[in-house]
Amino acid sequence: MTVAKQRDTKPSAKTAFVTHDHAGCAAGTLHRAQEAAREKGVRMTPVRQRALEILLEEHRAMGAYEVLDRLAADGFGNQPPVAYRALEFLVENGLAHRVRRLNAFAACMRPGEDHAPVFLICRACGAVAEAGADEVRSALLDAAARHNFTVERATVEALGLCPRCVDGAEAVL
Amino acid sequence: MTVAKQRDTKPSAKTAFVTHDHAGCAAGTLHRAQEAAREKGVRMTPVRQRALEILLEEHRAMGAYEVLDRLAADGFGNQPPVAYRALEFLVENGLAHRVRRLNAFAACMRPGEDHAPVFLICRACGAVAEAGADEVRSALLDAAARHNFTVERATVEALGLCPRCVDGAEAVL
DNA sequence: CTTGACGTGTGATTTTATAACATACATTTA
DNA sequence: TAAATGTATGTTATAAAATCACACGTCAAG
Ligand SMILES: [Zn+2]
Ligand SMILES: [Zn+2]
Ligand SMILES: [Zn+2]
Ligand SMILES: [Zn+2]
Numbered sequence: 001m002t003v004a005k006q007r008d009t010k011p012s013a014k015t016a017f018v019t020h021d022h023a024g025c026a027a028g029t030l031h032r033a034q035e036a037a038r039e040k041g042v043r044m045t046p047v048r049q050r051a052l053e054i055l056l057e058e059h060r061a062m063g064a065y066e067v068l069d070r071l072a073a074d075g076f077g078n079q080p081p082v083a084y085r086a087l088e089f090l091v092e093n094g095l096a097h098r099v100r101r102l103n104a105f106a107a108c109m110r111p112g113e114d115h116a117p118v119f120l121i122c123r124a125c126g127a128v129a130e131a132g133a134d135e136v137r138s139a140l141l142d143a144a145a146r147h148n149f150t151v152e153r154a155t156v157e158a159l160g161l162c163p164r165c166v167d168g169a170e171a172v173l
Numbered sequence: 174m175t176v177a178k179q180r181d182t183k184p185s186a187k188t189a190f191v192t193h194d195h196a197g198c199a200a201g202t203l204h205r206a207q208e209a210a211r212e213k214g215v216r217m218t219p220v221r222q223r224a225l226e227i228l229l230e231e232h233r234a235m236g237a238y239e240v241l242d243r244l245a246a247d248g249f250g251n252q253p254p255v256a257y258r259a260l261e262f263l264v265e266n267g268l269a270h271r272v273r274r275l276n277a278f279a280a281c282m283r284p285g286e287d288h289a290p291v292f293l294i295c296r297a298c299g300a301v302a303e304a305g306a307d308e309v310r311s312a313l314l315d316a317a318a319r320h321n322f323t324v325e326r327a328t329v330e331a332l333g334l335c336p337r338c339v340d341g342a343e344a345v346l
Numbered sequence: 347c348t349t350g351a352c353g354t355g356t357g358a359t360t361t362t363a364t365a366a367c368a369t370a371c372a373t374t375t376a
Numbered sequence: 377t378a379a380a381t382g383t384a385t386g387t388t389a390t391a392a393a394a395t396c397a398c399a400c401g402t403c404a405a406g
Contacts, residue, residue: 017320043372045384064362077386084363085385100273101328103362103393118313120322133316136309140291140331143306147190148336149293155274157328158313163321218353237393250355257394258354276362276393 015109016059016129017122017162026056029109033095036112042093047076051086052107055096060126061104099128101157106130118156124165188282189232189302190295190335199229202282206268209285215266220249224259225280228269233299234277272301274330279303291329297338 015025033052037044054070055062064083071086072078087105090096095111098104099119108117109130116137120129136156144151188198206225210217227243228235237256244259245251260278263269268284271277272292281290282303291306309329317324 017322043384047385079387080363081365082386089384100330118316120317120320120324122322123325129320129322131316131320131322133312135312136316139306139308139312140329143291143304143309144293144331144333147293147302147304148339149190149295149302149304149331150334150339151293151331152296152333154332155328155330156313157273158317158322158324159327160317160325161323166321166323216353220354252356253394254396255355 016120016127017164022059026053029107029111030056033108033111036095037093039112040093042089047071047082047086048089050074050076051083052090052095055090055105055107059106059128061099061102061106061121061128063102063104067105097130099157100155101159102128116154116156119158120162121157121159122162122165123159124161127162127164129162189293189300190337195232199226202280202284203229206281206284209268210266212285213266215262220244220255220259221262223247223249224256225263225268228263228278228280232279232301234272234275234279234294234301236275236277240278270303272330273328274332275301289327289329292331293335294330294332295335295338296332297334300335300337302335 015022030049030053034044034049050071051067054067064080064087067087068078068080068083071083076082087096087098090108091098091105094108094114096105096107097117097119099106099121101119101121106119106128110117110132115132116134118131118133118136120131122128133156137154140154140156141151188195203222203226207217207222223244224240227240237253237260240260241251241253241256244255249255260269260271263280264271264278267281267287269278269280270290270292272279272294274292274294279292279301283290283305288305289307289310291304291309293302293304295301306329310327313327313329314324
């Protein structure tokens with residue numbers, strides 16, 4: 001089937017800002033996330049999977065309450081902990097990320113790959129891309145080392161304009 | 174006077190995690206912040222200055238409500254906007270930074286210097302250091318450029334253990 | 347003196363996140 | 377299978393963080 005072909009396609013790492021077969025992109029990522037969960041021995045329950053599917057619908061970050069509304073509409077609980085717990089599970093297990101600048105969550109595009117994500121957030125269209133950036137991470141570790149600081153987790157987020165919005169958007173800085 | 178000598182001392186860039194003359198450190202930074210505000214033509218009103226002084230008391234980040242309590246105790250208003258407005262002013266004018274991981278604010282140690290701050294946040298003692306890290310910034314810009322993304326603002330924060338806490342703190346990762 | 351920009355005070359509300367407890371389901375153990 | 381145990385979900389309530397909307401005061405330009 002044609003979907004299966006898309007499913008195992010390696011992501012091009014810059015899909016978020018260009019038009020692409022997102023149905024296949026999302027299905028493939030979901031599939032890889034399920035695989036990662038299975039290998040990790042954690043349970044991908046219905047709420048959790050649905051929450052991930054919701055995050056995967058678009059390349060943008062969603063607030064917990066927005067996810068909650070969607071989950072509730074699908075027959076799951078409608079209280080904050082329902083969404084927060086599902087999202088926490090996804091983040092803990094590397095299937096989603098928290099985007100601190102937006103107080104929101106985004107599906108991970110490389111589930112199970114143990115990567116160091118850098119987020120590129122378009123302030124005009126809200127698109128969020130997950131850029132792999134080992135150089136950023138190692139530069140950060142170097143800087144920390146100069147202060148004798150031991151890094152355990154890092155947040156790297158850039159706000160700006162994606163290639164589609166860079167023309168025709170008013171400057172902010 | 175001895176304070177004046179401290180006031181114009183350039184910060185060593187790694188003061189936060191080592192014992193130092195913090196009274197002089199704070200006074201000097203406040204002085205430089207006032208200077209920066211004057212040069213920029215913005216008004217350092219009483220609330221704003223007091224808010225900065227409060228942030229400068231320790232090398233850690235403070236929540237808006239914590240700052241608010243302190244301001245209220247000093248006779249200023251006791252409603253959230255009082256603190257948020259003062260903090261927003263400080264951030265907008267480069268006299269303080271927002272630490273997103275903590276939903277908190279920290280005084281800038283290089284007011285008026287137009288720098289690219291990287292925060293090192295100790296999860297054990299709460300100390301926050303502002304590490305200059307041009308390499309991190311340029312690596313981030315490179316990564317963004319590969320996606321044709323235009324960076325306007327960036328957040329780089331590392332959570333971990335400072336040199337004083339690295340011994341005798343349980344692992345978390 | 348009047349106008350308008352800016353800053354501050356205050357009450358109310360919105361948005362984001364957790365605490366605490368009860369119930370349901372699943373996996374192990376007997 | 378039945379009991380026991382751990383894990384997941386549902387629900388009520390509350391806490392924490394941030395913003396809105398409006399009134400009042402100050403000060404400097406016209
Ligand atoms: Zn896609
Ligand atoms: Zn965009
Ligand atoms: Zn100091
Ligand atoms: Zn520490």
